[in-house]
Amino acid sequence: MKLKEWPRCGVRVWEGTTAAGLPVYVFPMPGFQTKYAFFAAGFGGCDRRILLNGKGKDIPAGTAHFLEHKLFDMPEGSAAERLAALGASSNAYTGHGMTGYLFSCTENFAPCLEELLRFVTTPYFTPESVDREREIISREIAMYEDDPTRRVDRRFFRALYREHPVRDPITGTAESIGSITAEDLYECHEAFYTPRNMVLCCAGDVDPERIMALAEKLVPPGGEAPVREEPAEEDLTPASVRVEEKMPVSMPLFQLGAKLLRRKEGAAWAREMLLADLSCELLLGVGSPLFAEMYDAGVVDHSFFVDTYDFRRGGVCYAGGRCGDPGEVLARIVDGAEAFRMDAAAVARLERLKRARLGGFLMSLDSPEELPELQAECRFDGWDCMELPALAESIRPGEAEAFLRETFRPERLALSVIAPL
Amino acid sequence: MEERELELFPGVRLTTIRTDRFHSGCFCIHLLRPLRAEDASRTALLPAVLRRGTRTLPDQARIADALDGLYGSAMEPALRQMGETLAIGFHAVFPDGRYLPGGEDCLGRIVALGGELLLDPATRGGLLRDDFVRSEGRDLHDRIEAAVNDKRGYAVKRALALMFAGEAYGVYPLGEAEDALRVRYQALTRFYREILRSSPVELFYCGSEDGARVEDAVRRAFMTLPGGERLLPEPAAAPEGKELRRVTEEMDVEQGNLVLGFRWRRGGGADYPALAVFNELFGGGSASRLFLELREKRALCYAVGSSVDRYKGSMLVTAGIDGRRREEAEEAVLDQLARLASGDISPRELESARRSVSAWYLQGLDSPSAVCAFRLGQNLLGAGGDLRQYAALASEVSGEDVARIAAEMRPELSYFLRGEAAE
Numbered sequence: 001m002k003l004k005e006w007p008r009c010g011v012r013v014w015e016g017t018t019a020a021g022l023p024v025y026v027f028p029m030p031g032f033q034t035k036y037a038f039f040a041a042g043f044g045g046c047d048r049r050i051l052l053n054g055k056g057k058d059i060p061a062g063t064a065h066f067l068e069h070k071l072f073d074m075p076e077g078s079a080a081e082r083l084a085a086l087g088a089s090s091n092a093y094t095g096h097g098m099t100g101y102l103f104s105c106t107e108n109f110a111p112c113l114e115e116l117l118r119f120v121t122t123p124y125f126t127p128e129s130v131d132r133e134r135e136i137i138s139r140e141i142a143m144y145e146d147d148p149t150r151r152v153d154r155r156f157f158r159a160l161y162r163e164h165p166v167r168d169p170i171t172g173t174a175e176s177i178g179s180i181t182a183e184d185l186y187e188c189h190e191a192f193y194t195p196r197n198m199v200l201c202c203a204g205d206v207d208p209e210r211i212m213a214l215a216e217k218l219v220p221p222g223g224e225a226p227v228r229e230e231p232a233e234e235d236l237t238p239a240s241v242r243v244e245e246k247m248p249v250s251m252p253l254f255q256l257g258a259k260l261l262r263r264k265e266g267a268a269w270a271r272e273m274l275l276a277d278l279s280c281e282l283l284l285g286v287g288s289p290l291f292a293e294m295y296d297a298g299v300v301d302h303s304f305f306v307d308t309y310d311f312r313r314g315g316v317c318y319a320g321g322r323c324g325d326p327g328e329v330l331a332r333i334v335d336g337a338e339a340f341r342m343d344a345a346a347v348a349r350l351e352r353l354k355r356a357r358l359g360g361f362l363m364s365l366d367s368p369e370e371l372p373e374l375q376a377e378c379r380f381d382g383w384d385c386m387e388l389p390a391l392a393e394s395i396r397p398g399e400a401e402a403f404l405r406e407t408f409r410p411e412r413l414a415l416s417v418i419a420p421l
Numbered sequence: 422m423e424e425r426e427l428e429l430f431p432g433v434r435l436t437t438i439r440t441d442r443f444h445s446g447c448f449c450i451h452l453l454r455p456l457r458a459e460d461a462s463r464t465a466l467l468p469a470v471l472r473r474g475t476r477t478l479p480d481q482a483r484i485a486d487a488l489d490g491l492y493g494s495a496m497e498p499a500l501r502q503m504g505e506t507l508a509i510g511f512h513a514v515f516p517d518g519r520y521l522p523g524g525e526d527c528l529g530r531i532v533a534l535g536g537e538l539l540l541d542p543a544t545r546g547g548l549l550r551d552d553f554v555r556s557e558g559r560d561l562h563d564r565i566e567a568a569v570n571d572k573r574g575y576a577v578k579r580a581l582a583l584m585f586a587g588e589a590y591g592v593y594p595l596g597e598a599e600d601a602l603r604v605r606y607q608a609l610t611r612f613y614r615e616i617l618r619s620s621p622v623e624l625f626y627c628g629s630e631d632g633a634r635v636e637d638a639v640r641r642a643f644m645t646l647p648g649g650e651r652l653l654p655e656p657a658a659a660p661e662g663k664e665l666r667r668v669t670e671e672m673d674v675e676q677g678n679l680v681l682g683f684r685w686r687r688g689g690g691a692d693y694p695a696l697a698v699f700n701e702l703f704g705g706g707s708a709s710r711l712f713l714e715l716r717e718k719r720a721l722c723y724a725v726g727s728s729v730d731r732y733k734g735s736m737l738v739t740a741g742i743d744g745r746r747r748e749e750a751e752e753a754v755l756d757q758l759a760r761l762a763s764g765d766i767s768p769r770e771l772e773s774a775r776r777s778v779s780a781w782y783l784q785g786l787d788s789p790s791a792v793c794a795f796r797l798g799q800n801l802l803g804a805g806g807d808l809r810q811y812a813a814l815a816s817e818v819s820g821e822d823v824a825r826i827a828a829e830m831r832p833e834l835s836y837f838l839r840g841e842a843a844e
Contacts, residue, residue: 010444010520031442033783078717084708085769087776091707106780132720140723142676143741146572248673250566287485295481296552301560302469303567322563352489359492359516363445368787421673 001026001208006386011365013375013386014208020221022195023379026211027203027371035109035204038372039120040100042225042380043067043192045170046312047097049229050191056229059188060180061165062137062172065094067185069133070125071101079119088112094170096311098380100373109206110214117200117218123189125182134177141171148249148418155243156255156318156416162239164231166311194222199379201372230313236261238414246421254326256333256415257318258407262310266382271391273310276317276407278353278392279400280306283337283408284319287349290336299328317407326417337408342401350397357392422786424807425632432651433622434800435639437632438792444517446528446628447789449499450510450535451797452620453653456502456589462561462596463604463612468498468509469557470609473550474543475534487534491527492516496534501794503801504732505589505656508623511535514790517629528630529638536642540617549613554606561601565593569672572838573724573739576678580737580836583668584682589657590733618649623797627789659687659734662831669837677744680737681754682834685826687734690804694778694814695822700729702774702823703761704738710757710770715740721750732802736830744839751835761827766820774823775816782812 001016001024014026043064050057072079072092083090088105101120105112144150158167168176198219202211236259264272284291284306294300304321323329340346364370371385378385423439454464478484488494494515501508513535515527543550569575578593585591595601624643626635662684689696704711704727715721725740742750785791785808795808806814 008520008522032787033780034787080707081713081773084706084773084777087773087780089706089777089780104780104784106783107776135720136716136723139676139721139741139743143573143723145675148570249570250568251563253570285485287482287489289482292480292482295556298556298559301563303563322567349486349489352486356489356493359494359521362492362516362520363514365444366788 001212004386009362009365009389011386016212018195018212018216018219020195020219022215022219023199024212024215025199025201025372025375025379026206026208027201028206028208029204029368032204032368033106034104034368035106035202035206036102036104036368036372037113037116037200037202038100038102038376039116039200040098040198040376041120041193042098042197043188044095044097044099045168046165047192047228048165051227051229052187052191060172060184061168061176062170063180063184063188064099065171066133066137066177066180067188068092068094068099068101069137070130070185071120071123073124073129074119074122075124079115083112083115086112086115090116096166096170098377100376104369109204110210113202113211113214114218117214121193121219123186125185127182130180130182130185134180137171137177138174141169141174144169144171148247148253151245151247152253152255152320152416152418155245155418156257156414159240159243159414159416160238160257160259160316162234164234164314166314190223191226194225195219196222196225199376201375203368203372233261233313234259236412238412240414242415242417244417244419247418249418249420251322251324251420252326253320253322253418254329254415255318255320256326256330256413257316258412258414260310260315260317260407262314267387267391269310270378270381270383270387271394273308273315274357274391275395275399275403276315277308278350278357278395279403280308280317280319281353282346282350282400283340283404284333285353290332294329294332299323299325299332326415330413330415333408334410334413337404340401340404342397347397350395350400354392354395358389361388423632427636429624429636429640429643430646430648433624433643433646435624435636436626436793436796437635438625438627438796439629439632440627441629443628443789444520445514445789446517446626446630447793448513448528448531448535449625449793449797450539451499451501451508451623452510452616453623453801454507454509454616454620455654456505456507456592456594458592460612461592461594462600463609464507464509465500465595466554466557466561466601466604466609467613467616468500468511469561470549470553471538471542472498472511473553473557475537476541476543477537479543491530492521492525494527494531496531496538500594502594503798504730506653506732506801507594508797511538512790519629528628528635532635532638532642540643540645548610549606551606554604554609558601558604561595562598565595565598565601572672572674572676573678573741576680576836576838577737577739579670579838580680580682580834583836584834588660590735618647619651621651621653622646623800625793625796627792656687659684663833665832665835667835669839671839671841674838674840676741677747677837677839679740679742679747679750680834680836681751681832682836683736683738683830683832685729685734685736685829689731689734690802692822692826693731693804694811695818696729696731696826697778698774698815698818699761699823699826700727700736701778702766702770703727703758703827705774706777708770708773708777710761711738711754714757715750715753719749719753721746721753747837747839755832758827758830762824764820764824766823771820771823775818778815779812782808782815
């Protein structure tokens with residue numbers, strides 16, 4: 001393994017790749033109690049079509065998430081229970097582009113890691129256990145259906161995109177998971193859970209060489225990385241300008257924003273997203289004149305937020321929260337973006353926001369959980385999380401002004417609202 | 422870790438915990454208040470109003486700018502409930518100067534800002550600003566009303582109000598929505614002055630700075646804190662045990678939310694690690710009885726779990742279930758509790774729960790904020806022991822301890838929030 005160091009940030013990382021092609025990263029955190037491992041496959045909610053033996057195959061919405069639920073099953077019983085018996089707390093989650101399996105512990109790190117590497121690489125499903133899981137997942141879906149913040153978000157993506165699979169919930173729907181079989185899960189596991197499409201990241205007071213040796217021993221070679229049929233690129237206009245739904249909520253919830261085209265990859269794309277992030281913060285963050293104006297007028301409250309998010313072949317920037325009149329928030333943001341000028345005060349604010357980004361990154365280095373997950377995401381995207389401070393530093397005021405002018409135009413924005421019954 | 426505790430002024434305690442491990446530090450200001458229906462709203466409102474501006478940084482934008490300039494330091498208004506006590510104030514996290522490009526000292530400026538927010542707010546004619554009080558009152562009102570948006574959280578809120586009606590614990594810590602709109606700036610200013618004089622104050626720092634330097638900075642920043650007798654009233658005695666009561670309410674929801682409320686006892690200091698092990702084994706995680714029985718075996722739910730409040734001496738079990746399976750779920754929960762109470766505990770699950778709780782305490786040592794939060798709780802309970810000692814105690818909890826605690830849990834409420842279309 002190779003050691004990379006960033007002495008200015010006080011960070012080191014060991015990097016290596018197993019013979020089977022699995023990338024391994026270890027962040028040493030001397031003196032920390034927590035030992036953490038994150039093992040992820042590049043298979044998520046957006047993977048909906050794959051080429052298998054030269055033939056295209058559709059994957060129902062919710063398959064990656066279903067697989068995540070079932071992978072803890074082993075012929076000898078539940079891997080979660082065995083990890084618990086070793087003193088580890090385990091979990092897993094499915095995103096749009098990856099599925100991650102993780103545990104944290106303070107003792108027995110090596111046997112826990114063995115367990116993790118084994119269960120993630122050992123598919124074991126029976127028709128009965130798949131049927132039972134369908135029930136559990138249908139409860140999970142019902143829970144999310146009752147959650148207005150999830151619903152407003154999901155409707156927002158459906159308003160923005162016409163065809164991109166990011167429109168569909170990661171869990172799938174009651175209908176889409178109805179047809180998933182044990183065979184589908186085996187097939188997807190074989191195609192996507194191959195070392196070249198996976199990554200292992202660990203952090204804590206752990207031994208990098210031992211981790212590497214276990215990964216060499218326990219992660220079997222697999223096929224080539226999967227060939228995905230990528231969704232077609234969509235233009236920048238939303239599918240619907242405004243969508244609204246009613247639910248038992250106290251006052252309207254809204255989410256509004258725009259699509260971003262993903263024309264770059266790796267660190268260049270990460271920089272685009274950082275530019276989007278800093279620009280949105282500049283226009284709408286708590287320190288911005290526009291936020292102050294909206295807050296003082298009672299148009300928004302402290303629930304107001306602004307954020308960005310990216311996924312395969314796309315990204316979005318958006319704002320949301322609770323408010324009395326979502327249409328008014330939209331109008332004020334459009335006017336505010338049009339009127340925005342990169343004057344001396346804005347330039348100074350951008351510099352402070354860049355500083356804040358550096359500080360935020362430094363503080364995240366104290367989390368044995370955050371760093372490995374960030375690095376896994378970056379690896380699938382083809383860059384290194386330690387590039388983040390330099391990327392933020394490189395953002396120029398003119399770029400931010402151009403981004404805001406381009407993005408917050410009325411024809412690019414979609415508004416999703418959940419209104420009270 | 423090097424810990425230092427001192428009484429700065431009567432009733433004002435500063436705890437500093439020095440360690441070199443982190444890239445960040447934290448500084449917390451807590452004023453301890455009893456949870457009471459008559460001042461819940463204004464207590465919750467006060468930190469939000471104070472956070473709006475100080476004499477030198479008179480609005481939110483200027484505070485945001487100052488914090489961004491301090492490399493993204495955060496200084497958030499805080500309201501933490503511990504049983505029938507509220508800790509209100511501010512919670513700050515900031516990057517450690519050792520890793521900043523110019524080696525800037527964030528700590529000194531953060532402590533100064535904390536002191537200013539608390540003691541030198543933006544005022545008009547010596548009173549808290551009317552416009553700040555009104556807009557934060559509206560925000561608090563909206564926040565309280567929005568509790569209905571989170572169905573599980575709403576079910577818990579209703580269950581607590583019903584089970585603890587007539588006790589301070591039944592009061593929602595943010596108060597009632599309408600009360601939030603009624604608070605006026607003159608009355609809030611009086612309340613603010615009263616709070617500054619009479620509340621016990623707990624200040625915490627965890628990071629790489631030397632305790633004596635922190636003390637200096639804090640003494641300077643809090644010099645103008647008025648003197649007074651700082652006392653927290655004793656919590657009222659728990660009422661007699663009640664029979665199990667079943668309540669059902671309806672809402673337009675897909676999934677039913679079941680909440681079972683149990684009363685334990687107060688003042689179980691020596692039993693806190695055992696209480697934590699009991700909870701872990703019963704419903705704390707994905708290897709717990711409730712998870713295995715209700716989710717994995719019966720496929721009744723996706724989310725199920727139990728949580729205990731060691732301050733109040735109570736436990737809640739929550740489960741998101743199909744509206745038609747309430748009885749089955751309730752019976753399964755009570756059955757698992759009865760099994761534990763009868764001593765039906767395998768060595769493997771006990772060991773697993775002990776390890777998991779020990780790990781949880783030890784992992785608290787990895788976060789400056791968690792270290793401070795644990796210490797605050799211990800101070801409030803008048804309990805000794807640090808995270809390491811609790812981890813060691815958890816690893817010694819016996820099956821008998823767990824069975825005893827299970828037997829002491831008395832179910833008092835079964836609350837169900839169900840869909841209107843459910844049978």
